[in-house]
Amino acid sequence: MTTPVYATSPNKTIKSVANFMSKQGVSHLPVIDSNEELVGIITKHDVLRAFSQKFHGMFKVSDFMLDNPTIVSPTHSIFYVIDVLLQSSAGKVVVVSDGKPLGIITKSDVLQPLLNINVYIRSFSSSSKTLRSLCEVFKSNTVLIASDVMTTDPIIVPHNEDLAKAADIMVKNRVGCLPVVNSKGTLVGLVVKDSIIKALRGMKTESS
Template identity: 25%
Template sequence: MTKNVVSITPDRSIAEMAETMQKFRVSGLPVIDASGRLVGLVTEGDCLRRTEIGTASTRSGWRWYLASTEMLAGEYIRSHGRKVADVMTRDLITIGEETDLDEIVHLMEKHQVKRLPVVRDGAVIGIVSRANLVQQLATLARGGGNGREDDAVIREKVRAELGKLPWMAIEFVNPTVKDGVVDLWGSFTAYQQDQAAVVAAENVPGVKEVRSHLAWVDPVSGLVVYSPDEEEQYLPAERVS
């Protein structure tokens, strides 16, 4: 799971929600109340039908007459509401930190969701997304066999080492470890941050190799400038040499 979870409160505006998603390059945010408890979840899907961009749901003719008053009122609130509380999903599917991967996949498929909050005593301690599962699958496919128990310890040490770098946006980096080999996933927004992350991981005891899959994302446009896992790479002049 991703432990550094970016969240938002239900009283924040829709504009603030969108800005937070863009800033941290996430597609979903747990909604946390003043007591720190999980009360909802907002995703990119909640931004699709909005009056500001002219995509609010419209019903005409017989579709309007067949829709219940409750349904029409709900659609209006979700497309015109100004607060996160107006659009967030309240009926949540959550998991615990000991939930098996098979059960996680089953819940994602059954409920057609892309992410599941990990909850302990009502508080969010992490989130598991489809991206996390794909990253782990890629790591296992490269390494083969079953991971060693101390891989989890190495992963936490790598995260701790990255956390020592105040200028490193570690919330964008997710390390996975298989047989002592570290794969770094996610993105970076400044020149050489990716190499610094590799160096930090290489200095962790027990690490045999570090492989970077970090994509360089333009912090202004949000576009991927460079991705080592893509055939096409768009590099600035100073990186070509």
């Protein structure tokens, strides 16, 4: 289990919850009442929903998007993608071609292929685990590329879109990020859940 367990109370504002989530590095919080009874749980998804309903017209996507998002090409090997993913602060990479976003890859997208590789290796008897045998396995079964594992046709938003609208799109489509493009359709940024958290943290007062 994860310890310590952080919690919040029912009377906390969305801004204070966003601040606390960011400070503690958590994506959900149990909600405890004055009698120390569990009455619910609030997640980043809930924070996004509240933001999308209450803060229309306050920010543009470009105000809080991640600039210069991590990118790979459709033909990059899965091993290169994994290396880039491990260095990405967002835990996601955008697959681009000629500057246009084609797909999204997250850590979960590469997990199953990695498990498959492990299964292939384990299937060999100890006597056959020679370098040549393993090389043949990798050549014939595991040389996947970015286009094989990416989520295709990502939902994109223009850089001048209302941030609350972007949050609404993320909530309704249950996605964790949105590639941001300019007027030419070229990738210029990435909106993630933490973009919304950052917007809330920077607000001096909460309108409702």
